[in-house]
Amino acid sequence: xxxxxxxxxxxxxxxxxxxxxxxxxxxxxxxxxxxxxxxxxxxxxxxxxxxxxxxxxxxxxxxxxxxxxxxxxxxxxxxxxxxxxxxxxxxxxxxxxxxxxxxxxxxxxxxxxxxxxxxxxxxxxxxxxxxxxxxxxxxxxxxxxxxxxxxxxxxxxxxxxxxxxxxxxxxxxxxxxxxxxxxxxxxxxxxxxxxxxxxxxxxxxxxxxxxxxxxxxxxxxxxxxxxxxxxxxxxxxxxxxxxxxxxxxxxxxxxxxxxxxxxxxxxxxxxxxxxxxxxxxxxxxxxxxxxxxxxxxxxxxxxxxxxxxxxxxxxxxxxxxxxxxxxxxxxxxxxxxxxxxxxxxxxxxxxxxxxxxxxxxxxxxxxxxxxxxxxxxxxxxxxxxxxxxxxxxxxxxxxxxxxxxxxxxxxxxxxxxxxxxxxxxxxxxxxxxxxxxxxxxxxxxxxxxxxxxxxxxxxxxxxxxxxxxxxxxxxxxxxxxxxxxxxxxxxxxxxxxxxxxxxx
Amino acid sequence: xxxxxxxxxxxxxxxxxxxxxxxxxxxxxxxxxxxxxxxxxxxxxxxxxxxxxxxxxxxxxxxxxxxxxxxxxxxxxxxxxxxxxxxxxxxxxxxxxxxxxxxxxxxxxxxxxxxxxxxxxxxxxxxxxxxxxxxxxxxxxxxxxxxxxxx
Numbered sequence: 001x002x003x004x005x006x007x008x009x010x011x012x013x014x015x016x017x018x019x020x021x022x023x024x025x026x027x028x029x030x031x032x033x034x035x036x037x038x039x040x041x042x043x044x045x046x047x048x049x050x051x052x053x054x055x056x057x058x059x060x061x062x063x064x065x066x067x068x069x070x071x072x073x074x075x076x077x078x079x080x081x082x083x084x085x086x087x088x089x090x091x092x093x094x095x096x097x098x099x100x101x102x103x104x105x106x107x108x109x110x111x112x113x114x115x116x117x118x119x120x121x122x123x124x125x126x127x128x129x130x131x132x133x134x135x136x137x138x139x140x141x142x143x144x145x146x147x148x149x150x151x152x153x154x155x156x157x158x159x160x161x162x163x164x165x166x167x168x169x170x171x172x173x174x175x176x177x178x179x180x181x182x183x184x185x186x187x188x189x190x191x192x193x194x195x196x197x198x199x200x201x202x203x204x205x206x207x208x209x210x211x212x213x214x215x216x217x218x219x220x221x222x223x224x225x226x227x228x229x230x231x232x233x234x235x236x237x238x239x240x241x242x243x244x245x246x247x248x249x250x251x252x253x254x255x256x257x258x259x260x261x262x263x264x265x266x267x268x269x270x271x272x273x274x275x276x277x278x279x280x281x282x283x284x285x286x287x288x289x290x291x292x293x294x295x296x297x298x299x300x301x302x303x304x305x306x307x308x309x310x311x312x313x314x315x316x317x318x319x320x321x322x323x324x325x326x327x328x329x330x331x332x333x334x335x336x337x338x339x340x341x342x343x344x345x346x347x348x349x350x351x352x353x354x355x356x357x358x359x360x361x362x363x364x365x366x367x368x369x370x371x372x373x374x375x376x377x378x379x380x381x382x383x384x385x386x387x388x389x390x391x392x393x394x395x396x397x398x399x400x401x402x403x404x405x406x407x408x409x410x411x412x413x414x415x416x417x418x419x420x421x422x423x424x425x426x427x428x429x430x431x432x433x434x435x436x437x438x439x440x441x442x443x444x445x446x447x448x449x450x451x452x453x454x455x456x457x458x459x460x461x462x463x464x465x466x467x468x469x470x471x472x473x474x475x476x477x478x479x480x481x482x483x484x485x486x487x488x489x490x491x492x493x494x495x496x497x498x499x500x501x502x503x504x
Numbered sequence: 505x506x507x508x509x510x511x512x513x514x515x516x517x518x519x520x521x522x523x524x525x526x527x528x529x530x531x532x533x534x535x536x537x538x539x540x541x542x543x544x545x546x547x548x549x550x551x552x553x554x555x556x557x558x559x560x561x562x563x564x565x566x567x568x569x570x571x572x573x574x575x576x577x578x579x580x581x582x583x584x585x586x587x588x589x590x591x592x593x594x595x596x597x598x599x600x601x602x603x604x605x606x607x608x609x610x611x612x613x614x615x616x617x618x619x620x621x622x623x624x625x626x627x628x629x630x631x632x633x634x635x636x637x638x639x640x641x642x643x644x645x646x647x648x649x650x651x652x653x654x655x
Contacts, residue, residue: 065551065552070551070552070554070555071550071551071552071555072547072551072555072559072622072625072626073625075626075630076625076626076627079626079627079630086627086629086630086633087633089630089633089634090550090633090634090637091637094550095550095551096549096550097548097549097550097551097552097553097555099552099553099554100552100553
């Protein structure tokens with residue numbers, strides 16, 4: 001069957017930020033949907049957002065309430081959300097209470113009442129809240145199945161998109177006939193993990209739509225439900241072709257070690273213990289980007305943006321002016337119970353807003369600490385998705401990570417995330433001639449012929465400054481406790497890598 | 505504007521409208537009953553009979569402290585008003601004078617209290633929109649700018 005022969009299913013905006021992408025572009029018109037979840041999981045709010053987004057005076061929404069929360073209380077609270085538009089009541093959105101008929105009559109009468117109201121209003125959207133209480137009275141399985149079947153057929157025939165809201169348990173998924181009849185099944189979960197609350201949404205079923213599988217984080221704010229897709233809203237975005245451009249650190253010697261700089265779209269990891277200058281290097285990277293007219297984002301977790309900018313100023317790097325000019329955003333991301341997806345949402349918003357080409361995450365340890373404990377378990381997987389998504393749109397990412405200084409090992413990262421990075425720069429302390437000095441080495445550079453040199457550096461008022469030549473007088477530098485070899489470094493050429501200019 | 509003033513204005517507005525809609529010779533209590541019944545049907549359909557009955561019971565309790573003539577009035581399970589020891593079919597409420605003596609001027613207080621509860625729970629905008637739905641031809645004053653508007 002050709003595309004022209006197929007019936008076009010119109011997609012309706014869900015009214016929930018982030019959810020349209022998760023459901024595959026919008027909710028299928030005339031679909032019969034269930035919103036399930038425990039009390040307080042956001043079912044009613046989600047339904048209200050859909051209703052307010054789609055109801056019009058010509059094609060209104062009917063919101064049937066049954067037992068449970070009265071419409072008066074419901075509206076008292078729901079009107080606090082920013083999506084709530086009182087002008088839509090009661091013309092475009094009509095609340096009708098069915099308690100009496102549910103309590104006093106059978107399901108046939110309930111269906112009759114719904115039919116009467118739907119025929120009268122010709123609604124585009126119908127919500128039953130809570131459907132669970134509507135069918136709670138004892139009845140035969142056949143009676144229940146017949147009711148559900150007739151309700152679904154009737155509402156679809158009347159070209160209404162329907163939501164039935166219910167407090168269902170996941171064990172019921174297999175046996176409850178409502179789940180068989182439904183075109184769409186939205187499951188909202190809210191779990192407490194240690195001291196934090198984690199909310200997740202799953203589209204268990206959505207006929208005719210290519211929805212994004214998996215559990216998606218969501219949050220309820222004064223704007224209502226906001227969903228964060230696991231794909232970060234980048235579905236359909238073509239991956240940028242690999243770039244051959246090199247991005248400078250603003251440190252010529254380091255750029256040379258990196259075969260001309262970081263390849264655009266790479267993910268760079270700068271690993272080192274406390275005080276080795278990871279943040280300084282990151283700041284220089286972002287500042288050089290600004291100088292090269294490449295807007296940047298700095299996501300900080302361990303200090304406030306003002307403090308970050310002040311520290312940069314002490315290195316002679318002005319981060320205030322580019323912020324005012326809209327070329328730089330310093331994001332402080334440390335609310336409680338943060339999810340990676342929410343962080344990504346903030347970063348992506350900023351990336352799109354200022355057209356950022358460089359992103360610094362300072363640091364991964366701070367990032368992990370800012371996450372809800374429930375999300376920390378998935379940190380590596382989430383980080384992978386985040387880096388893949390961002391580098392896919394051409395953003396070059398520099399992440400800093402603190403590693404424990406060991407004098408017997410040379411770890412790249414305590415997170416075992418080196419596989420997520422294209423390039424790794426390792427900073428470490430080394431004990432030389434009675435001093436604790438610092439060395440730098442490029443461990444890995446995907447697709448590049450980086451220098452193999454171990455270079456000494458210092459942090460000065462100008463930032464990270466590499467000192468002269470590679471260190472050839474010592475053996476076992478990466479152990480942190482080198483042994484003097486007696487060889488002079490003065491005449492050594494750089495080894496196995498791009499040519500490094502000698503400094504005199 | 506305080507809720508008390510708003511409810512008085514709204515009540516006055518509804519009474520004027522209903523008085524104009526009824527016979528000129530009928531007592532004010534008739535208009536009061538019609539307002540109450542419209543509210544009962546409108547809020548009952550919107551929020552449920554039980555929700556209306558709860559609101560009406562609370563409003564009546566408040567009104568009784570201000571209007572002793574309501575002492576014998578009760579709210580039935582369906583939200584309708586009844587005088588003690590008397591049964592009055594709701595469909596005849598605006599024709600049958602039974603209960604009028606007990607309600608009297610207090611009916612106005614009861615309506616004001618009922619509207620006051622709606623304002624407390626739903627806020628002015630939604631309350632006015634509900635009233636507009638029940639009285640499509642009436643014009644309600646928003647009480648802020650002096651502008652008369654259709655809510």
